[in-house]
Amino acid sequence: MNIVGYSKALYTTWIYYSPERILFDAGECVSTLMNNKVYAIKHIFLSHGHVDHISGLWSLINTRNNAMGDRGKDLNIYYPKGNKGIEEYLNFIRKVNSDLRFNLKVFPIEDGEEIILRNSNQNKKFVKAFKVKHTQSEKSFGYHIFEERKRLKEEFRNLSQEDITKLARTYGSDYITEKYNSKILTFSGDTYLLNKTEVEDTEILIHECTFLNKEDRKYENHATIEDIVELVKGTKVKKLILYHISGRYSRKIDKIISEYKNEIGEIELYYVKPDKIFKL
Numbered sequence: 001m002n003i004v005g006y007s008k009a010l011y012t013t014w015i016y017y018s019p020e021r022i023l024f025d026a027g028e029c030v031s032t033l034m035n036n037k038v039y040a041i042k043h044i045f046l047s048h049g050h051v052d053h054i055s056g057l058w059s060l061i062n063t064r065n066n067a068m069g070d071r072g073k074d075l076n077i078y079y080p081k082g083n084k085g086i087e088e089y090l091n092f093i094r095k096v097n098s099d100l101r102f103n104l105k106v107f108p109i110e111d112g113e114e115i116i117l118r119n120s121n122q123n124k125k126f127v128k129a130f131k132v133k134h135t136q137s138e139k140s141f142g143y144h145i146f147e148e149r150k151r152l153k154e155e156f157r158n159l160s161q162e163d164i165t166k167l168a169r170t171y172g173s174d175y176i177t178e179k180y181n182s183k184i185l186t187f188s189g190d191t192y193l194l195n196k197t198e199v200e201d202t203e204i205l206i207h208e209c210t211f212l213n214k215e216d217r218k219y220e221n222h223a224t225i226e227d228i229v230e231l232v233k234g235t236k237v238k239k240l241i242l243y244h245i246s247g248r249y250s251r252k253i254d255k256i257i258s259e260y261k262n263e264i265g266e267i268e269l270y271y272v273k274p275d276k277i278f279k280l
């Protein structure tokens, strides 16, 4: 698993998840910092139309069209359906880049819609959009990545390993196992604190954390570290990555966040420092 990102509230945000070649949001300097890796991107999921999340898209498309790299691959862009700002911006990009040498596909998507990333017998993965609470005028989404996995059926979980092996030999492994969708990653987008139901069973939670001090938040459109730490307690989250942190905390960020580390026990805590490339 590899995650690369850059994020500073109000200025820019983009997070690249390489196993699935997904870029979440496309703020400024995404193509500058990703360099020729822009050709690796297959899907771009836009959370909403605020400029710090989309301003790098034009440059990314232009770079991919003109730099040295493979233009044979499609680029798919997904965004909340009905988001006028994004629609007009994408139309503009298409207009000024009318000679695109690669296939640019744009998909407006609905709340709850699932987008298949891969679907083979062994490996099914998909992204699911969910609506989040941000500003009044802006339709905003977060995104989950799901992977289909197998587990032992409930009624067999108390059996000994020996009995399970016997059953599997007699009836086949499909008899004792069931498929389920495991939430492997959640990207919050810009939002007030996410609901517990969205995050309790995810493995990697990438949550926006604009405010490191609750008193600095004036409206209910962004999250604070205090609330996020409370949210993840008792969940299955293994890795928590905070991003979209305000630049006002740049100097004391390590100190503030270290104070929360003990509170979340086993969960690994990471954060995207404003003005610094994040790599995991």
Ligand SMILES: [Zn+2]
Pocket: 009, 010, 013, 050, 052, 053, 190, 244
């Ligand atoms: Zn933002």
Ligand SMILES: [Zn+2]
Pocket: 048, 050, 134, 190
């Ligand atoms: Zn925003």
